[in-house]
Amino acid sequence: xxxxxxxxxxxxxxxxxxxxxxxxxxxxxxxxxxxxxxxxxxxxxxxxxxxxxxxxxxxxxxxxxxxxxxxxxxxxxxxxxxxxxxxxxxxxxxxxxxxxxxxxxxxxxxxxxxxxxxxxxxxxxxxxxxxxxxxxxxxxxxxxxxxxxxxxxxxxxxxxxxxxxxxxxxxxxxxxxxxx
Amino acid sequence: xxxxxxxxxxxxxxxxxxxxxxxxxxxxxxxxxxxxxxxxxxxxxxxxxxxxxxxxxxxxxxxxxxxxxxxxxxxxxxxxxxxxxxxxxxxxxxxxxxxxxxxxxxxxxxxxxxxxxxxxxxxxxxxxxxxxxxxxxxxxxxxxxxxxxxxxxxxxxxxxxxxxxxxxxxxxxxxxxxxxxxxxxxxxxxxxxxxxxxxxxxxxxxxxxxxxxxxxxxxxxxxxxxxxxxxxxxxxxxxxxxxxxxxxxxxxxxxxxxxxxxxxxxxxxxxxxxxxxxxxxxxxxxxxxxxxxxxxxxxxxxxxxxxxxxxxxxxxxxxxxxxxxxxxxxxxxxxxxxxxxxx
Numbered sequence: 299x300x301x302x303x304x305x306x307x308x309x310x311x312x313x314x315x316x317x318x319x320x321x322x323x324x325x326x327x328x329x330x331x332x333x334x335x336x337x338x339x340x341x342x343x344x345x346x347x348x349x350x351x352x353x354x355x356x357x358x359x360x361x362x363x364x365x366x367x368x369x370x371x372x373x374x375x376x377x378x379x380x381x382x383x384x385x386x387x388x389x390x391x392x393x394x395x396x397x398x399x400x401x402x403x404x405x406x407x408x409x410x411x412x413x414x415x416x417x418x419x420x421x422x423x424x425x426x427x428x429x430x431x432x433x434x435x436x437x438x439x440x441x442x443x444x445x446x447x448x449x450x451x452x453x454x455x456x457x458x459x460x461x462x463x464x465x466x467x468x469x470x471x472x473x474x475x476x477x478x
Numbered sequence: 479x480x481x482x483x484x485x486x487x488x489x490x491x492x493x494x495x496x497x498x499x500x501x502x503x504x505x506x507x508x509x510x511x512x513x514x515x516x517x518x519x520x521x522x523x524x525x526x527x528x529x530x531x532x533x534x535x536x537x538x539x540x541x542x543x544x545x546x547x548x549x550x551x552x553x554x555x556x557x558x559x560x561x562x563x564x565x566x567x568x569x570x571x572x573x574x575x576x577x578x579x580x581x582x583x584x585x586x587x588x589x590x591x592x593x594x595x596x597x598x599x600x601x602x603x604x605x606x607x608x609x610x611x612x613x614x615x616x617x618x619x620x621x622x623x624x625x626x627x628x629x630x631x632x633x634x635x636x637x638x639x640x641x642x643x644x645x646x647x648x649x650x651x652x653x654x655x656x657x658x659x660x661x662x663x664x665x666x667x668x669x670x671x672x673x674x675x676x677x678x679x680x681x682x683x684x685x686x687x688x689x690x691x692x693x694x695x696x697x698x699x700x701x702x703x704x705x706x707x708x709x710x711x712x713x714x715x716x717x718x719x720x721x722x723x724x725x726x727x728x729x730x731x732x733x734x735x736x737x738x739x740x741x742x743x744x745x746x747x748x749x750x751x752x753x754x755x756x757x758x759x760x761x762x763x764x765x766x767x768x769x770x771x772x773x774x775x776x777x778x779x780x781x782x783x784x785x786x787x788x789x790x791x792x793x794x795x796x797x798x799x800x801x802x803x804x805x806x807x808x809x810x811x812x813x814x815x816x817x818x819x820x821x
Contacts, residue, residue: 320797322680325782332516332781342520 352437354468357420359438360413361464362457363431365403370457371432374408381427386417403430411456415440415449434466486587494571494591502567502725503533505772509725512776540718548620548711555618560712560719563611567726570604573597574733575659577743577761580754589761590659597658598646601734602639605689609635611723612691616708627707630697630787634688637794638695642685644802645678648809649738662742667749672739677805679739681798686731688794691724693779697787732771733764740767 317323343350352358363371374391392409394402401407424433443449458464507522507529514521522529547556572591580587594600609632616628649671650656653664665671672679688695697707709720736742743760751759785793814820 321793325778328781329777332777335518336515338518340514340518340520344520344523 354437356437357422357435359415359436359440360418360424360451360456361434361436361438361466362411362453363434363466364458364460364463367400368460369399369401369403370407371403371430372408372411373404373406373430373432374411375406375429377427377429378424378433381423382418383421383423384417384419386414386419387424388412408453411453413451413456415451416446434469436464436466436469438464482583482585486585487591490587490589490591491572494576495568498568498571498726498729499722501729501768501772502722503537505725505728506536506721507533508772509776509779512773513780516777516780537718540715543714543717545714545716546711550620551711552618552620555614556711557716559611559615559618560716560723561611562614563608563723564719564726566604566608566611567723567730570601570730571733573600573658574730574737575662575742576764578757580757582754589757593657593659596656598650598656598661598734598738601658601730602643602646605727606635606639608689608723608727611720612708615712615720619708619711621711624708624710627697627710631691631708634691634695634697634790634794637791638685638688638798641681641794641798641802642689644799644806645675645681645685646738648675648678648802648806651806651809651813658737658742662737662744665741665744667744668741668746670739670741670744675739675805675809677801678809679735681802681805682738683735684793684798686735687775687778688790690727690731690775692728692775694782694785695790696779696784697790728772728775729768732768732775735771736764736767 365371374389376389376391379385379387379389389411390409391406394405394407420435422435425435440449510532511521511529513519522532525531525535547553573594574597575590575593577589580589612631613628616624616626616631619625649661652671652674653661655661655664661671687693691697709717712720743764745760745763748756748760748763
């Protein structure tokens with residue numbers, strides 16, 4: 299029967315020749331191939347010592363930014379918590395007292411601010427929702443913990459240190475903040 | 479009995495025991511490293527510099543694992559099986575000549591624990607006892623998969639021992655002696671038997687792979703089908719013994735291959751040395767050959783996928799044995815013509 303298309307292939311049921319039945323030539327050929335791999339460069343990254351450089355838009359552990367005077371940007375508006383699809387963010391707002399102007403940028407601030415890193419899906423919607431440029435995702439990894447409670451990170455872990463700022467300048471160049 | 483001889487042999491036995499164990503230990507490390515190199519990886523490199531302490535860590539781990547015996551297992555057989563495997567693996571090193579005699583303390587020290595006249599038969603005999611370790615281990619575990627593995631191992635060993643034995647006979651024809659010492663002495667310098675008997679060498683090597691249950695003939699313990707085969711139910715140091723016996727077997731097989739086909743401790747240009755220096759260099763040459771063959775064992779393992787069981791049996795009975803027999807016949811005829819028996 300003639301086939302309509304010429305895509306069909308004849309099945310080869312060829313008997314192996316004596317040399318093929320001995321397997322030896324094929325095995326020796328295989329051994330040459332593996333031997334060549336002895337001299338190839340390996341691509342292993344020795345993890346704790348060497349780390350992969352993440353892309354600037356990598357979405358890792360969050361940071362709560364301070365402004366240039368060291369005041370917290372966050373005003374506890376709650377937009378990040380609303381935007382969060384995993385409901386990982388909670389906060390309690392507080393009113394700024396007299397004399398606390400060096401600590402908080404505006405009259406309202408977050409007394410507590412918690413992100414549950416086990417709930418978080420690192421989508422970055424909190425970052426997009428934030429009108430005050432207070433929360434950013436960074437290229438840091440969330441450290442492993444032994445207890446589930448330890449993954450609920452409070453302000454002590456999230457707010458950046460004044461003297462040890464976390465660079466997010468490359469992130470600001472991406473996405474919607476580019477035109478600013 | 480001569481006390482000097484007693485101490486000389488005692489020291490040799492202890493030394494051999496230690497060397498076998500250390501080489502087996504570091505074969506596990508080397509295996510992982512070689513596998514890594516062949517697969518463009520790094521391999522173990524955390525314990526000590528280049529991961530050199532990895533075998534110690536593995537051994538320590540083995541010791542601290544729970545030593546578990548299944549409820550329905552035959553307890554005594556279950557315990558004795560790894561012992562047999564280990565015993566057989568270690569005892570064969572006693573007849574291998576490790577080097578020419580050394581002159582020390584006014585004595586002529588032989589670097590061979592026992593110069594048995596039937597050396598190669600001794601090795602073949604003990605290696606075939608090795609299957610009891612596997613068989614008893616698989617049987618006493620009272621587990622289907624273990625039994626499958628054990629049966630596979632025993633039928634595989636029976637089918638490959640024949641071809642192995644026949645290829646050894648060709649060597650015995652050439653050397654005219656069963657004693658390993660004489661076989662080595664017959665291959666003085668570079669006069670190695672592999673050049674006269676390449677076919678016998680290939681058959682012996684393939685059979686050695688099968689005897690050691692190494693890939694591509696590791697059907698007895700294939701992880702994917704039989705979840706470890708005969709040692710599925712074993713844990714702790716009992717499992718360690720089985721794994722260790724496998725690597726010791728590999729060491730001994732490499733030594734036997736070197737002795738039978740690659741001149742044992744002989745190396746080209748050995749006539750220009752003499753005395754203890756010669757002996758030391760011979761031992762070094764022998765160990766280099768052994769290490770090379772251990773490497774080849776690993777090389778083969780990380781190159782070829784496992785044979786299917788029927789392929790294994792076909793290869794053993796329908797290819798290896800006929801080829802070995804023809805090779806034996808031709809060798810015998812050539813020797814007969816050479817000696818002038820037909821004149």
